[in-house]
Amino acid sequence: MGRSPSPGRSNNYYKRRRSRSRDRDKDRYKVRKTSPGSSTSNRIEEDFSFTYYKRELNKIILSSNESNTVVNNLDDFWVFLKKYEATLKKAGKPIIDYDPEENSDESSQNFSKFHCINFTSSIKFVDTACYDRDRKKLDKKLFQAFMNIVSIYTDFKNKEKFEKLRKLRQAQKDLPVAKYRNEIVSAVQNERVVVVAGDTGCGKSTQVPQYLHEAGFQSIACTQPRRIACVSLSKRVAYEMLTQFESKVGYQIRFEKSKTADTKICFITEGLLLRQMSSENLPNYDVIILDEVHERHLMGDFLLGILKCLIHSRNDIKLVLMSATINIKLFEDYFSAESAVVIQVPGRLFPIQLHYKPILVEDKPTRDDRLDPQPYVQVMQLIDNKYPRDERGDLLIFMSGVQEITAIAEAAQQYAEKDKKWIVLPLHSGLSLAEQDKVFDYPPDGVRKCIVSTNIAETSVTIDGIRFVVDSGKVKEMSYDSTSKMQRLKEFWISKASADQRKGRAGRTGPGVCYRIYSEQQYNDMESFSTPEVSRVPLASLLLLMSSLGVSDVRRFPFLDAPPDDAVENALLELKQHGALTSNEKLTALGRTLANLPVEVCLAKTLVLGAATLPPHKLDSALALAAALGIRSIYTTRAHRDFECENARRPDESDHGDPLTLLSLYCAWLREKRDTRGGRAWCRRRGIEEQRLYELTKLAAQLRNLLQDNNLMEAPEPASMSSSERALRHGQMKQLKDARRQFKQKAANDLKRKKRLKVDSWEIVDENTNADDDVIDIRDVEFRMTNDAARIQSLIAGSSASSGRDLVMLKVVLCRALYPQVAVADNFNHHKSISEQLYHTWSKPFVYLHPTSYFGKLPRTLQLTEADIHSDLPVSLGFDSKLPVSSKHQILCYLSLLETTKPYIVNSMRMPAAQTLLLLAHSIETNIGFTRIVCDSWLLLEFPYPESGLNLLLKAVKLRRRWDALINRRIADATPTKSVESELEKEKLPKISYDETQHDLSCDMSTYMNSEVYYTIKRLLPGDLKVIYAGYDEAHPSIEPNPFDETFVCRPHEKKGGVYVTDNVVYNCVVDTLWSAKNYEETYSEPWKCSNCELTVCLSPVERLQHTHFTCSAKEEKKDVEAPRSSREIKPNAKEYVCDVCKVTLYLTPVEILKHKKGCKMK
Amino acid sequence: MEASTPNEEPVQIIYDFKCTSCGIDEKTHYKGTNPPFSRNIVLKYPSYVMKDPFSPPGKGEILVLGSDCTICGQTVCINKECSLFYKKNYCLDCAKNLIETFPVEIKNKLVQIKKK
């Protein structure tokens, strides 16, 4: 939808009034000529004015206890009255004009203007008993004369409002869609699916919902791809339906709704409607309108498929698709089985002249690939030469991206400097709203606007008054490679449909001209339609949603355009890796929880893991972190170019990487907010867009609500305030509200005045940013209204995680949510310059660190120093690898991969390598001696010291199990189960408080993450992988009892050999090398002495574990004290067992059997 | 967004208003001279009144759309191309028929409208 002018009064209404009173003067003049006797008491004081009685009159008016037009607009009324009196005076008319004599003669020849007015006021006269000898007394009669003016005012206001209504109705009637009203209504009444095709500006988005509502439909949902459109459309439609103060028309977007039980028309985002589609949630819609379906957004496409299925089971729902006149046949064919009816609404398009390659540009390949702005400037010149200055009409240039826009805008500005005939305005979504709004302002006479825009002006933003369009033919679009999990921002040729859309922008207000910088041949070579989103975005969130909505086989879903097969497969794999789907693609409890959170899968997982792992008072750090990663970059374009900005930010940067730097900057900003009354200057100094930090705060609060709604977080107890605190806060709120009112007043006044652009408005950016310090910072005001001092303080306390266990836990939570998005350094990085630092990720080798990222600027922080390398390894170990042995290896965990000029890692955080990998890898494989460990068939860790790898792995396995249990418990507690038994089951479980479990886990996790272990790390290449596994023939015998997990029953790995000892650790499938075999020989052929008991015997590593875990007497005694056997229940893997010694039949697990045997023998 | 106001009146009577001259078509809440939602305002001639759709509710603001012609009974809006108000409400046709009975100021006004 386009931007519609605000519903506010746009005309200058005092100007209009003046001309009206002039009319009245004329009349009055005539009156005097024809009936000079009609004015009687004009002898009274020449300079009489009712304003002398303003105080008394106000008192009477206000004492009437009833509000009315005058009371509501008292100031306005007195302005009116002054002008009215002035007009009378000028015409020589008396100010005090009493009521005409009421006479019975209906068509009396005695004219009185009061007879022309339908209104009278019943405000009663009250004697104010205020007597002033210099003045006439305010008596009842005088008051009556005053009331006549009140009536004139009321009548005037009524006419004004009526005129507003009439104009509104006229405008609606003039919309192209209005002619098709009956056709549309009867089609929807009689058919299942109706397609309304019409271009922007035909009025379909605002009118069709109203037509259907007036035709009797009671519950209409209308989807929009953009949130902002939901809000603005619902406001506009409510206004047109004269229900702006009711909730008949509402909206519903992520985190926000204005919908109530009264709502008949609801504008809703595609994503949210989708979430309502699970049968128990679907409100009782009788019509579902899908607007802008031609934009082919992911959610829109999916919604079409869901609805196509839905209307077969729900006969009571009608479906209306609204689209631009692009590719209508696609939708018609898609719904051919449902016999869709198409209604085409022709737009209001004026003829457009089309010129290909208006300027002869030599097609020589440019040397440095840089954009040549000359053709664009020359078109401006051409316009200047060909079209007289007094003919209005602005220019819209379509460029592919921000860089290109900047280049063209600079060149255009240079050209404009010459004779100031142009105002150059860039337009892209990275600009602040205020900057974007400038394109709607008016240039001075004789000056044209030159708007340089991305494809945002193609459909989403509609600017009036465009006469000339220049089309570069290019667009920068994000595409996604699901195999390497990398997004690419690349420049493409646009489609024919886009080119036509761009051209059409020139003919909306009058005949226009379109210059295509490219050739006609190029146009003919273009694709017909742009690539739908489903083929170029990550699909994981969508597939998870599909799965949670009960789509049984996502591969066979009837998409309008099926996504590429490998994209689906890779997304499914990703969901399995996240634990959202089981290996046979069933939704897990975690998956269901993730699907309920309407944010990206990674962020949803951060939230869920955070909610389970972090203590409540630290949960804010996870919320803030997820929010920080969920919003757009907080940095301005200056942030990474300006040395001053970088310096100013430095103290708050975290050497752990970008996510923690974001968090740290956010906390620093919050502290600034707490300590001073600003923030704006602070942000400017650091090259930070303050708006983003407000967004971050808002998003974090929304995420917090979301967690509470999903029972993943306890709703906070209302903070108790002392009465003095309450009074203080009350005073603050009052001040803030005043400030907000002032701001709104000023904004409204600004709106009334037509905004004129200055010719040098290109410079305005700086002027604005510096000059605004003294005016009210409305965002700061609103921030303080929702966040009181205590709240800011608790945000700071909750969000800061600068050191210690909190930091470790936060990092581990984020890393687990992002895993397997980790990267290892290339072996040769230390020979290379900063910009050449290479990394390898699980999904894509050879990527670079983004130059604006923390490590991109300081890659040395990731490299091992001489001191870090453990060079004096005992020769006796026989370790022969050339790779550096160290306990300080680090890997990067990252948010995403993005390819622009090079493939880059974006938003990365450093983690200790082995600890992280052993804790989080989806598959871990070891050799017999636990000295060679392969993680995710990708990285090989080699531990030269015997048992060091085993010990680390064992710790990791146990921590992971405890952590999983905590997460599962959190999810189980959050999910109300339906059966009584399972509720009872929950009751039975021991209730150790979350706090305690979380605390214990964080202590152990922190120790684990900091444990000192020496190892090498190596990336395995496909060749390595071929020879590293033993193969199935070498299957290891089952390990019983299993020291890794006593409840886990071991099974062999089908391909690689070895045996599963947990669901992700395979023992003894990795082949040994010379050194590791020798190492094993030497270590395990020696008799081993248990450190707890007296046992000394030759045992394999697993046997040693079994001894210490299950049979060592010291351990046994300790364990018995901890868990008395009487309370034990029969475990699932328990078997019937008859003891040879005591002859008792027992139900025991293998472990318990061992224990029993030992106990029996001891007797 | 404003919160919804609970409907105080159990049954809201709606008066359909449609100007026979210009066709403007709205639903109004009252017909008469004493609109109950703005007790300070009294009309001289029974009219179709709606609560002012452009002001927040409960402010007593009203919008008078028009009335039935006192002669022929046709509904006409307050637009000066549709009706004339002089003590009573006249549709423009009836007003023109009665032009001689009006004071000269009104006659002039009518002549001017006729010209348009």
Ligand SMILES: [Zn+2]
């Ligand atoms: Zn009318």
Ligand SMILES: [Zn+2]
């Ligand atoms: Zn009539």
